[in-house]
Amino acid sequence: AQTVTQSQPEMSVQEAETVTLSCTYDTSESDYYLFWYKQPPSRQMILVIRQEAYKQQNATENRFSVNFQKAAKSFSLKISDSQLGDAAMYFCAYRSHGTYKYIFGTGTRLKVLA
């Protein structure tokens, strides 16, 4: 069975600085998708960034980028120029190609310090 592990329950970053959130996963599949979702306090979860496993190039969305290491089964999220609005729970998620069942990690709470 696939699993997703986020080993950092909480992280802090100074405003305008850069922070990296870690995620590792376990799968025997070769074709899958990886996601980072953000859950602000008392608000719905939204997609931050996604990565298709067959793509070697790391995904980037404005200040958010990933470091996807397929062989190591690692998928970290880098947030540059951190803003107060980035404070939230961040969840790493996995989905196999051909299924629509998402598996989420336990999350990392990100605090942004002014």
Added chain:
Amino acid sequence: DTGVSQDPRHKITKRGQNVTFRCDPISEHNRLYWYRQTLGQGPEFLTYFQNEAQLEKSRLLSDRFSAERPKGSFSTLEIQRTEQGDSAMYLCASSFGGSFTGELFFGEGSRLTVL
């Protein structure tokens, strides 16, 4: 479209009572999911629908849980004979079948408290 909506947002019930949650997905989305989230944990998969068909159900889901999606539109999640361990946030999400990656769009959740 205003996104995925869930009702009620918060439900307090006594142990042994039945509760039902409703989810209205984004209108053009044919896939609908239910997840459960407890404090400090990530969302845990419960079940998902493609149109009106329930395609997968978690083995962790007891027989007290049932979900329906009549006519492939809104969905209901019913929990019978609630237990204190059922206290959690129940999240609904939907996705568009034509989307290559199947990005999930979440509602704000329905928080269940079982006394």
